[in-house]
Structures are given as structure tokens and as C-alpha cells.
Amino acid sequence: xxxxxxxxxxxxxxxxxxxxxxxxxxxxxxxxxxxxxxxxxxxxxxxxxxxxxxxxxxxxxxxxxxxxxxxxxxxxxxxxxxxxxxxxxxxxxxxxxxxxxxxxxxxxxxxxxxxxxxxxxxxxxxxxxxxxxxxxxxxxxxxxxxxxxxxxxxxxxxxxxxxxxxxxxxxxxxxxxxxxxxxxxxxxxxxxxxxxxxxxxxxxxxxxxxxxxxxxxxxxxxxxxxxxxxxxxxxxxxxxxxxxxxxxxxxxxxxxxxxxxxxxxxxxxxxxxxxxxxxxxxxxxxxxxxxxxxxxxxxxxxxxxxxxxxxxxxxxxxxxxxxxxxxxxxxxxxxxxxxxx
Amino acid sequence: xxxxxxxxxxxxxxxxxxxxxxxxxxxxxxxxxxxxxxxxxxxxxxxxxxxxxxxxxxxxxxxxxxxxxxxxxxxxxxxxxxxxxxxxxxxxxxxxxxxxxxxxxxxxxxxxxxxxxxxxxxxxxxxxxxxxxxxxxxxxxxxxxxxxxxxxxxxxxxxxxxxxxxxxxxxxxxxxxxxxxxxxxxxxxxxxxxxxxxxxxxxxxxxxxxxxxxxxxxxxxxxxxxxxxxxxxxxxxxxxxxxxxxxxxxxxxxxxxxxxxxxxxxxxxxxxxxxxxxxxxxxxxxxxxxxxxxxxxxxxxxxxxxxxxxxxxxxxxxxxxxxxxxxxxxxxxxxxxxxxxxxxxxxxxxxxxxxxxxxxxxxxxxxxxxxxxxxxxxxxxxxxxxxxxxxxxxxxxxxxxxxxxxxxxxxxxxxxxxxxxxxxxxxxxxxxxxxxxxxxxxxxxxxxxxxxxxxxxxxxxxxxxxxxxxxxxxxxxxxxxxxxxxxxxxxxxxxxxxxxxxxxxxxxxxxxxxxxxxxxxxxxxxxxxxxxxxxxxxxxxxxxxxxxxxxxxxxx
Numbered sequence: 001x002x003x004x005x006x007x008x009x010x011x012x013x014x015x016x017x018x019x020x021x022x023x024x025x026x027x028x029x030x031x032x033x034x035x036x037x038x039x040x041x042x043x044x045x046x047x048x049x050x051x052x053x054x055x056x057x058x059x060x061x062x063x064x065x066x067x068x069x070x071x072x073x074x075x076x077x078x079x080x081x082x083x084x085x086x087x088x089x090x091x092x093x094x095x096x097x098x099x100x101x102x103x104x105x106x107x108x109x110x111x112x113x114x115x116x117x118x119x120x121x122x123x124x125x126x127x128x129x130x131x132x133x134x135x136x137x138x139x140x141x142x143x144x145x146x147x148x149x150x151x152x153x154x155x156x157x158x159x160x161x162x163x164x165x166x167x168x169x170x171x172x173x174x175x176x177x178x179x180x181x182x183x184x185x186x187x188x189x190x191x192x193x194x195x196x197x198x199x200x201x202x203x204x205x206x207x208x209x210x211x212x213x214x215x216x217x218x219x220x221x222x223x224x225x226x227x228x229x230x231x232x233x234x235x236x237x238x239x240x241x242x243x244x245x246x247x248x249x250x251x252x253x254x255x256x257x258x259x260x261x262x263x264x265x266x267x268x269x270x271x272x273x274x275x276x277x278x279x280x281x282x283x284x285x286x287x288x289x290x291x292x293x294x295x296x297x298x299x300x301x302x303x304x305x306x307x308x309x310x311x312x313x314x315x316x317x318x319x320x321x322x323x324x325x326x327x328x329x330x331x332x333x334x335x336x337x338x339x340x341x
Numbered sequence: 342x343x344x345x346x347x348x349x350x351x352x353x354x355x356x357x358x359x360x361x362x363x364x365x366x367x368x369x370x371x372x373x374x375x376x377x378x379x380x381x382x383x384x385x386x387x388x389x390x391x392x393x394x395x396x397x398x399x400x401x402x403x404x405x406x407x408x409x410x411x412x413x414x415x416x417x418x419x420x421x422x423x424x425x426x427x428x429x430x431x432x433x434x435x436x437x438x439x440x441x442x443x444x445x446x447x448x449x450x451x452x453x454x455x456x457x458x459x460x461x462x463x464x465x466x467x468x469x470x471x472x473x474x475x476x477x478x479x480x481x482x483x484x485x486x487x488x489x490x491x492x493x494x495x496x497x498x499x500x501x502x503x504x505x506x507x508x509x510x511x512x513x514x515x516x517x518x519x520x521x522x523x524x525x526x527x528x529x530x531x532x533x534x535x536x537x538x539x540x541x542x543x544x545x546x547x548x549x550x551x552x553x554x555x556x557x558x559x560x561x562x563x564x565x566x567x568x569x570x571x572x573x574x575x576x577x578x579x580x581x582x583x584x585x586x587x588x589x590x591x592x593x594x595x596x597x598x599x600x601x602x603x604x605x606x607x608x609x610x611x612x613x614x615x616x617x618x619x620x621x622x623x624x625x626x627x628x629x630x631x632x633x634x635x636x637x638x639x640x641x642x643x644x645x646x647x648x649x650x651x652x653x654x655x656x657x658x659x660x661x662x663x664x665x666x667x668x669x670x671x672x673x674x675x676x677x678x679x680x681x682x683x684x685x686x687x688x689x690x691x692x693x694x695x696x697x698x699x700x701x702x703x704x705x706x707x708x709x710x711x712x713x714x715x716x717x718x719x720x721x722x723x724x725x726x727x728x729x730x731x732x733x734x735x736x737x738x739x740x741x742x743x744x745x746x747x748x749x750x751x752x753x754x755x756x757x758x759x760x761x762x763x764x765x766x767x768x769x770x771x772x773x774x775x776x777x778x779x780x781x782x783x784x785x786x787x788x789x790x791x792x793x794x795x796x797x798x799x800x801x802x803x804x805x806x807x808x809x810x811x812x813x814x815x816x817x818x819x820x821x822x823x824x825x826x827x828x829x830x831x832x833x834x835x836x837x838x839x840x841x842x843x844x845x846x847x848x849x850x851x852x853x854x855x856x857x858x859x860x861x862x863x864x865x866x867x868x869x870x871x872x873x874x875x876x877x878x879x880x881x882x883x884x885x886x887x888x889x890x891x892x893x894x895x896x897x
Contacts, residue, residue, distance in 0.1 A: 076521040089515035103523035
């Protein structure tokens, strides 16, 4: 277990900067997620912590030891980390037990200790019976469990997880998500989890760092990220809010030809602003601007209504209503967040 | 309509009437020009009074078998030892000059091994070789088993190098990264992860290299027959027996079977290994590859690779060039263009060149067209059958064709076709042989190309109103241009200086470039042979350069 500290980390590939001055402190034993769309720099950040990429500027320390700076670079094999890859990366020419034993073998542990710790690690991921199997005989979910056991077997200072669930189907993903949470509670290892899936990030983490275009937009507890996103991007990415460009005048938000009344609990300052409102925070009823319905999508527990709002589309989720596309309905804000520009 | 998995069987309307006729036609042609001759070869071996064991166990046959086994194992071992480390370096590390090195080590694949052999004769003939002139007579001797292994190993290097390189480049780099995170150093990662995963491909290539060396004729003839003591191989013995005429023919047939059995075993082994490699590699998803840093080994390893490239490939080719401008072979006495003017103005050379170019172009055209035809039938059996002639040693194939279509034996089965198919002792026989032998190039390229073409392209054309044939020509065929051009060029280049088939099948009194090269080098005039070899190497280099330029332009 160790803490990880990034200070002003920069990374560019040729002329394109991928990571632009990230500073981040991960406490010992903490589970942190790097969340963001593809190309936001989250995987590059993780790979720099792993030592698979070198940084251009800044410093990275693990457990108080400087591992990467402009002056020097500790190679990945000397960092005592564990890593789980999206593509499993289970060596197809080694059996399950040989895969898991590899890190211990490199540490020249006695074979009795290796055997005992491999058995234990395989028990952690419920693969005790599969030790002698070859990877080609395992399913995707089982392969990823082998990878997790291999990453944890040598008591790494930090466990790095690079989209470990993305290659699995939905049911397996949920199952393995639960197992990662259980392992984490049991072992207390510091974990850094890279994902583009907000549900995974919110469900597992102590803190979530939302990344966008190479910078951290917000870093907070999952509850705070969800309830009070600090930028329109975070509001849009986590919780999928509608983002409307317009201006505030008194208690009104004017968006093109339409005017929304702002609810009482929203504090407003006059001037241009971005309004973020989640689909479930809008209400169809008797107040608010009248908007033409574009489409109606039945979601099961609720119904999604899509309205034309100027050039964009406004999504509303609520109880089913008998409206047909083309008809107009009044839409009112129940809650919203304002970001002055 | 029910939802059948149609994708696997999208051909030019597989199963429709005309298509079935087309398939039947191709199968018949293959059977007639390949299956029947092979059967006749087997039938000949069953002639009364011919005891196989007697022929196989005769001292000179055992000596030939030993020659083949030793030189082939030597060549395969040499190719493996050089090619695998090179492939690891070029595919997975930051070795400088990777591009040029890859091109140079691939070059032998485009050259007849005979030309490399000529280069080494010029360099390391014990008395007259350039190296021995410089370092003292007898320092190097290229003749004999060691020399044959070395030259064939160099010529067969790409057979190991290219599949190993391909396997390594398909390797998911996270497999290596996981090892690094587990605490393995870069070298340890290369040896315990990358190498074992590429090993099946490397071993399968090594088996093919063995097969290539066992089937080789030109190099063992050049370096074995005149060696002291002479080093016979199965192919050179078969050639010798055939030259002896009717008396030797039965023995040649029985020795051919021996070679055929050897080839079959090796081929089956190679296939099995290649398949194992496929299974191992397909599990990775393949992300972008990050080459490993070599640290302080960068310069020493790069220098070693460059030296190898120069010694193995560049040096023998330079020696051929030098020989072509040496006034007297085996003497360092100034330069002269007399061989060049002599060869280029010689009507015999011109005649042979024109014949070779014509035959090669015709064979390449036929191979491409027939290969496309075979691929469009999407019949796996037909595809496999079309690959068989290439796997069979050229000497054996030539002998089978000789037996089937020479005047003496034709009447046995083909009485009615006797007038139509007077192939014996004619140039047409060479065309048949070249085409049959290299059919695999066409079928393989076309099949690989077709497999990559999105089947919905043709389906979209069909729904736009095109007939199956029209949809094939308008939507599918244009996508196949690159693989078909590649098939044509490879076949053309291989046939222009083809030696093994030509030597046995050429009509008396005529020449092709291969036989001319063989005759000039073996008996009369190495200087003139070097001129022809030089011209051919230049042709190959120009074509490869042009191809690279076209490929680069297309990539941009």
C-alpha cells in the first residue's frame, strides 16, 4: 500500500498534448477512478503511473519515492505495482497457475511460498479449481480474474486497472465489478481505476477524477460529482444532463425564443450562462415554454421524450404520457445548475 | 427466407448452374495436368522388376539421402538461428535501420537461390574466389555440405524471418507490458513472453525452409557435384538418373517417391505448428505496439545486424556484379565490359531472354486468372489442391510431367488426345509446368484478397440491379487489384529465371534464362552468367522499389 502523487504532469505525442499539467494526490488505501471520454488522457495518465510511458514535465512519486521526472525514469518492473489490462493480457502459453506465479518467480521466492500464495490469490478471485487450465480454455470473465490474481499476488503497492471491464458483456461486468469492490475491502490496496463508464466509477470509488481534454475537470466523492458537478462538462458526462446555452435575466433563463422559469433553490446572477439540467429534472405539464415533441422512446421504467429546442434536442424522462410526435407540450424546470460564462 | 449464416459462402453464386460448371472445369484441368501425372509417376514406380528397397538402400542413394538431410537440416538450423533473433530485434525493439534491414533480409525471397550460389562461388571458390585471392588460397571453401547449407540457409532465411516477424507484430503489446509490471526486465520479457509466443510461427517457417532446401536443385548442383568429395543430394541424383535416359528413369522415379515422402512429413509438421501459433495469437486484441528500448546494446546490436546483412545478402550480389566485369575469372586484373557486350549482343541470349519473358508473362497471367477462378469458387478442397504442386519438389513435378506428356508414354491413357496435346519436347510443356507449379501464388493471393473484401459490397451491387457476374466485376474485382498484381509479379519474377523445372523440361536446342544461366555457370563462362544474374537482380530491385513507391503513395 502506498500513496501516489502527481505534480504538474505533462505528456504530448508529437504536437498533440494528451495530458496538460495534472496534479493529483491519491491517499494510501484509496480507490480512485479516472473517468472521462476516450482521448481525455486518462489511460495515458495511468500508463505514466505504471511506467509504460514517460512524462514530458512534472513529477510522479509512489510511496514517497520519486519514480518519474524529467531527470529520470524508474522502469515499470522496478515500481512494484500490479496492473490489469482491458485485453486481459493473460499469457496464452502459460497455465493459469504459471501466469499468477510469474511475478513471484521474478522475485525469486521459494517454490513452497509461491505455491501457497498462488493458491491464495486464485481463491481471492474464485478460480481455485482452474489452476492447471490453459488460458484458451477460459472465458473472458475468467481470464480477467486470472489477470487480477496475477496483479495482486505479489502485494503491489498500487493496483492499476485500465478499463478492466470494458471487454465483458453486461452481466459479467456487474458481477466482476462487485468482486473488485469485495477484494478492495478485503485487501485495502490502493487502486486506480480508469474507465469511461460513469456507473462503474461512481459505484466503486472513494473519489472520482473526471478528465476532459487532458485536464482534471473535477475531483470529488461520487456523491458530490453527481449532485454538484462543478462544470457543464461534468454535468453532461456524469448523469447525462441537457446543456442549454442562453442568458439569465432575473428569475428567467432565456434560451433562443424560449424562456424557462428558474426554480427557487437555483441561485442566479444576470448574464450569459450555461444551464445544465438532467432529463429527470424536467417536468411535462402546464407551465414553461411549449415545445414540439420530436420522438417518444419507451424505456421500461419510464419514458423518454425528445423535444426540439432551437437547433438542439432536449431530453426529458418521466412517466408515460399520451403525446404524439409533432404535438407541443409545456416543459418546466424542477431543478437545474447554472454556470455563468 | 430463414436467417442462414450466408457470409461464409458468398461466392459468385456458389451452387448455381454455370458456377458449378466453372468449378468442374477448373477441377478437371487441375486433375489432368497435375493429378494424372502424379498418378502416372506412382504407377511407373510399380513397374515389374523394380524393387524400391534395392534402389533406396543402394550406397549412392543413401549417400544422396544423407546429403539432402544434412544440407537441409543445416540450412534450416542456420536460417532459424539468424532469422529469429533478427525478427525479435526488428519487430520489438528500437533497433536503428529497422526498415532497410527488413528489406535486405527479405530480398533473398525474390532472388533465385542459384544467383546467391554464384555469388559465393565468386567469393569463396577455394582457388579463384575473391576472398581467397585477398586472404590466401584455400581460406574459404564454399563447395560441399557446409557451403550448400550456408547458401540455402541464406536463401531460405525469409521463410523463417517473415512469419516470425508477422507473428511478433500481431502480438498484443499488453502481454509484454503485463510482464514488465510483474517485474520482468525488457530482455526477460522478450525471452519469456514474446519469443515463446512467436515460436510456433518460427518453427513452422523453419520446417518450410527445410523443405525448400530439400527441394533445391540449382545450388546443390552448383556446389555439390564438383565438390571434392562430391556431395550428391536426392535432387541432383534424380537429375543425373533422368539424364541417363530410359535406364535411369525407374531409379529416378523411386528416388522421387523418397523425396516426396520426406516433403509430405515436413509439410504436415509445418502445418500443425502454424495452426498452434494461430490459436495462441488470436486471443490478443492487438493494441499499438511500443518497441522496447535497447539502452547501451543499441549500437553493438545494430552493427552486428548490419554486418550480417552485408555479408549474407549484399556481399554475394556485389561479387556477382564484380564477376560480370572481371576480364578473366579468378584474377584481379582491372575491369572490362567485354562480358556485358558479349552477352547482350549474343543472339542466343536474346533468344533465351525473349522466350523467358514470354513464358513468365504467360504463366503469370494464367496463374493470376486461374488463381482468381479457384478463389471465387470458395471450395477449400480446390484451393488446397492448387497449393499441392508448389509443395512438391520441382524435380519430382518435372519428372511426373515428363512421364505423363512425353511422346513415349502419352498413348497409354491419352490416345485420343495425342494430336491435341503434343506437349513433349515443346515450350508449351514449360508453360504448363510453370503455371501448375505456381498456381498457389494466384489462389492464395486471390483468396486472401477476397477474404478481406466486405461481402456486402457485392450484395449492394446485386440490390442495385446487377447480375451475380456483373456485381463481381463491378464491386468485388476492383478491390482485388493489389493482391492480383502481387500474384502476377511474384509469379513473373519466379518464372523468369526458373531453373529446376526448366532444366528437365526444356526442349533440346532451346534455352530459357534459367537454363542458360545454369549452363554458362556450370560449364563455360561464369563471367557471362554473372551478366545475366546482374541484369535480373537489377530488374528485381527496380520492381521492388517501384512497388514500395506505389505502396507509399497509396498510404498517403
